[in-house]
Amino acid sequence: MQPAVNQPNGIFPSVCSLDCPDQCGLLVHKENGRIIKIEGDPSHPVTKGAICNKVRHLTGLLYDPQRLQYPLKRIGPKGEGKFARISWEEAIHTITDRWKTLIAQEGPEAILPYSFYGNMGYLGTEGFDRRFFHRLGASRLGRSICSAAGGVGYKYTMGSDMGTSPEDTVHAKLIIMWGINAVSTNMHQVMLAEQARKNGAQIVVIDVHKNRTGRWADWFIPLRPGTDAALALGMMHILFAEGLTDESFLKEYTVGYEELREHVRQYDPVSVADITGVPVEDLYRLARLYGKTSPAFIRIGNGLQHHDNGGMNVRTISCLPALTGQWLHKGGGAIKSNSGHLTMNEKALQRPDLMKKATRRINMNRIGEALLELDPPIRSMYVYNCNPAVVAPDANKVRTGLMREDLFTVVHELFLTETAQYADIVLPATSSLENTDLYASYWHHYIHLQQPVVEPYGECRSNVQVFRLLAAAMGFTDQALMDTEADMVRQALDYPANPALSGMTYERLAQDGFVKGEVKPLLPGKLNTPSGKIELYSKAMKLDGYSPLPVYNPLPAGEEEGPFVFVPAPNHNFLNSTFSHNQKHVSLEKEPLVYMNAADAASLGIGDGEMVRLWNSLGECVLKAVVGGEVLPGTLVSQGLWADAAGEKRLVNSLTPARLADMGGGATFFSGRVRAERAAPADMV
Numbered sequence: 202m203q204p205a206v207n208q209p210n211g212i213f214p215s216v217c218s219l220d221c222p223d224q225c226g227l228l229v230h231k232e233n234g235r236i237i238k239i240e241g242d243p244s245h246p247v248t249k250g251a252i253c254n255k256v257r258h259l260t261g262l263l264y265d266p267q268r269l270q271y272p273l274k275r276i277g278p279k280g281e282g283k284f285a286r287i288s289w290e291e292a293i294h295t296i297t298d299r300w301k302t303l304i305a306q307e308g309p310e311a312i313l314p315y316s317f318y319g320n321m322g323y324l325g326t327e328g329f330d331r332r333f334f335h336r337l338g339a340s341r342l343g344r345s346i347c348s349a350a351g352g353v354g355y356k357y358t359m360g361s362d363m364g365t366s367p368e369d370t371v372h373a374k375l376i377i378m379w380g381i382n383a384v385s386t387n388m389h390q391v392m393l394a395e396q397a398r399k400n401g402a403q404i405v406v407i408d409v410h411k412n413r414t415g416r417w418a419d420w421f422i423p424l425r426p427g428t429d430a431a432l433a434l435g436m437m438h439i440l441f442a443e444g445l446t447d448e449s450f451l452k453e454y455t456v457g458y459e460e461l462r463e464h465v466r467q468y469d470p471v472s473v474a475d476i477t478g479v480p481v482e483d484l485y486r487l488a489r490l491y492g493k494t495s496p497a498f499i500r501i502g503n504g505l506q507h508h509d510n511g512g513m514n515v516r517t518i519s520c521l522p523a524l525t526g527q528w529l530h531k532g533g534g535a536i537k538s539n540s541g542h543l544t545m546n547e548k549a550l551q552r553p554d555l556m557k558k559a560t561r562r563i564n565m566n567r568i569g570e571a572l573l574e575l576d577p578p579i580r581s582m583y584v585y586n587c588n589p590a591v592v593a594p595d596a597n598k599v600r601t602g603l604m605r606e607d608l609f610t611v612v613h614e615l616f617l618t619e620t621a622q623y624a625d626i627v628l629p630a631t632s633s634l635e636n637t638d639l640y641a642s643y644w645h646h647y648i649h650l651q652q653p654v655v656e657p658y659g660e661c662r663s664n665v666q667v668f669r670l671l672a673a674a675m676g677f678t679d680q681a682l683m684d685t686e687a688d689m690v691r692q693a694l695d696y697p698a699n700p701a702l703s704g705m706t707y708e709r710l711a712q713d714g715f716v717k718g719e720v721k722p723l724l725p726g727k728l729n730t731p732s733g734k735i736e737l738y739s740k741a742m743k744l745d746g747y748s749p750l751p752v753y754n755p756l757p758a759g760e761e762e763g764p765f766v767f768v769p770a771p772n773h774n775f776l777n778s779t780f781s782h783n784q785k786h787v788s789l790e791k792e793p794l795v796y797m798n799a800a801d802a803a804s805l806g807i808g809d810g811e812m813v814r815l816w817n818s819l820g821e822c823v824l825k826a827v828v829g830g831e832v833l834p835g836t837l838v839s840q841g842l843w844a845d846a847a848g849e850k851r852l853v854n855s856l857t858p859a860r861l862a863d864m865g866g867g868a869t870f871f872s873g874r875v876r877a878e879r880a881a882p883a884d885m886v
């Protein structure tokens with residue numbers, strides 16, 4: 202059969218490339234060589250033909266008149282967004298000539314790649330790009346903006362990024378969605394939970410905001426931001442005190458349960474209620490429900506780990522399933538991330554051996570400071586798969602950094618994003634439907650091979666294609682920088698160290714589109730922790746300077762920054778800042794809102810629907826108030842990373858701290874503090 206890209210009409214299987222756990226199977230409808238419709242693939246065993254609103258409207262984004270079609274160079278002052286069309290040849294040579302001079306004068310570490318997962322494809326996101334920058338000898342980026350803190354916290358307890366198989370969670374009788382807005386961010390976990398609910402499961406949501414997911418719950422438990430570890434420790438206190446633990450499981454599969462039993466005595470329900478804002482009777486009810494229901498499943502979200510204490514929050518919650526032995530019950534346990542199940546041959550893919558010496562690593566959460574203060578300085582930044590001017594914390598500082606006249610910035614993008622407006626050279630990127638790439642979900646257990654469905658749009662090129670051009674223009678002749686996409690897929694899958702990949706081949710993927718990894722339940726078995734068991738007490742943590750037992754560490758006081766904790770979460774119709782430039786998605790979300798408790802609104806004299814000015818020492822924002830009971834007093838929640846045209850005060854990350862979380866150099870987006878007042882007419886542009 203002809204490849205999809207050569208067939209003008211038909212329906213072709215594909216996969217969603219967005220940074221979303223569900224990684225849905227798609228069916229792409231083509232007519233006269235153009236995509237006319239995208240729907241879910243009903244044959245996909247987990248996602249089963251259902252897809253989200255965002256991707257149902259993806260065609261509009263792919264053919265958005267604003268999509269970039271050819272390379273551009275800056276012709277106006279920095280940041281003004283004035284560009285002129287240039288050829289690919291001019292673009293590539295402008296970049297490599299500049300880099301060759303820079304390398305000769307200051308060394309390659311003056312160059313910094315900046316990327317995240319705007320497209321989850323391995324080849325373009327953590328494959329060819331890494332090879333190229335390793336060979337170049339550029340500074341490395343610490344990619345810790347998303348789930349780094351929680352990832353480290355979970356691993357201390359469980360040893361790896363592995364948890365329950367999502368398909369098994371239909372058997373659960375209790376499902377706790379903890380710090381996850383799953384209706385918007387993991388919709389198939391919600392569909393599986395619905396199936397479980399039909400068989401009698403109860404659904405509990407623990408969150409600082411009664412959003413779509415809270416409204417869907419059987420029982421919504423609001424709590425104060427960053428107090429989750431205290432809640433979990435309070436539950437442990439009751440589980441031990443009331444004999445609701447599974448002692449034989451603890452003995453066989455954990456270390457440190459006797460120490461933990463003693464340790465959690467201090468987290469008495471009255472103190473915990475005081476910390477969390479969860480009433481004592483609700484705490485008892487929750488602990489007993491958890492202690493007496495099996496299988497019980499916890500879906501641990503990203504929200505509770507975007508805090509100063511985020512690593513410890515996840516470390517602590519991930520101890521809970523062990524207390525009642527849930528890992529041995531089909532559908533019980535927890536998922537923080539399942540990416541570890543499908544680990545590929547990272548060394549073969551990324552080729553760190555191409556790096557002549559270990560180069561410096563720069564934490565992406567500190568990019569504003571790095572651009573302004575680092576010595577020796579960053580002189581050139583190459584941005585792809587990411588929109589740091591909107592998504593990185595302390596965004597005003599990031600933008601001040603991007604304004605530096607002596608910073609040579611290249612942005613490879615589908616759109617002229619806020620970041621691209623600061624570029625010296627803008628390169629047009631293909632969408633995933635125009636590429637070959639390899640995808641593995643960080644939630645379910647399927648690996649997908651994407652093959653091009655349509656020809657590249659305009660003069661767009663994929664990440665891999667651009668790095669190949671850059672490598673050639675730099676004069677690099679290493680075979681690793683000439684490999685084809687198919688070569689790289691084979692190298693990534695050739696990894697006997699992960700038995701889940703056995704039988705996973707390029708040929709099989711090319712034929713079937715997706716293949717399930719041979720994933721085994723975590724227990725019984727040996728975990729990847731130093732003891733091979735679940736570490737309720739962790740010597741490794743002690744060596745790393747943490748409490749070896751789970752603890753509650755309060756957020757920094759920070760009252761001088763303002764009385765409110767500000768939680769700027771994602772929204773339903775955008776994916777981080779992706780779709781925030783698209784009229785359809787913007788009209789679905791209408792406008793940026795801030796949720797405020799009625800008591801706080803009354804004391805500030807703010808009415809529902811009025812504009813509110815939020816500010817702290819980092820910046821300000823003006824958002825429309827939703828006054829009610831969706832958040833507890835003292836908490837403000839916004840949703841969405843909105844595009845901000847000149848003068849619009851919608852940049853929520855202008856208020857977020859660039860402090861690092863307790864583990865993994867993670868971000869603390871949700872621990873910032875702000876003041877609030879009714880906006881004056883002059884604030885509303």
Ligand SMILES: Nc1nc2c(c(=O)[nH]1)N[C@H]1C(S)=C(S)[C@@H](COP(=O)(O)OP(=O)(O)OC[C@H]3O[C@@H](n4cnc5c(=O)[nH]c(N)nc54)[C@H](O)[C@@H]3O)O[C@H]1N2
Nearest residue numbers: 380381382386409410426427502503504505771773776777
């Ligand atoms: N529609 C949509 N889907 C997405 C995304 C998107 O932007 N939009 N982004 C994608 C990406 S990159 C990611 S990482 C995931 C993130 O998706 P999730 O894992 O759902 O994480 P968040 O949406 O960041 O936050 C989840 C919830 O945590 C709550 N929260 C904040 N602080 C706390 C706290 O201290 N304790 C508790 N218990 N709750 C708290 C927030 O109110 C929010 O409801 O979603 C992915 N999917």
Ligand SMILES: Nc1nc2c(c(=O)[nH]1)N[C@H]1C(S)=C(S)[C@@H](COP(=O)(O)OP(=O)(O)OC[C@H]3O[C@@H](n4cnc5c(=O)[nH]c(N)nc54)[C@H](O)[C@@H]3O)O[C@H]1N2
Nearest residue numbers: 317318319320347585586587588592613630769777778779
């Ligand atoms: N306030 C606040 N800030 C946050 C968060 C939050 O919850 N609150 N969430 C954080 C989290 S969890 C994350 S993961 C980050 C995400 O932050 P980003 O990774 O910046 O995610 P997006 O905003 O989706 O931007 C991805 C960009 O990649 C581009 N892109 C897509 N495909 C390709 C491709 O194939 N090639 C190239 N070159 N470009 C492509 C898209 O057009 C898009 O502009 O944001 C973080 N920032």
Ligand code: SF4
Nearest residue numbers: 217221224225253256
């Ligand atoms: S964004 Fe998530 S839910 Fe939507 S289609 Fe993609 S993988 Fe599925």
Ligand SMILES: [Mo]
Nearest residue numbers: 220346347348
């Ligand atoms: Mo993320």
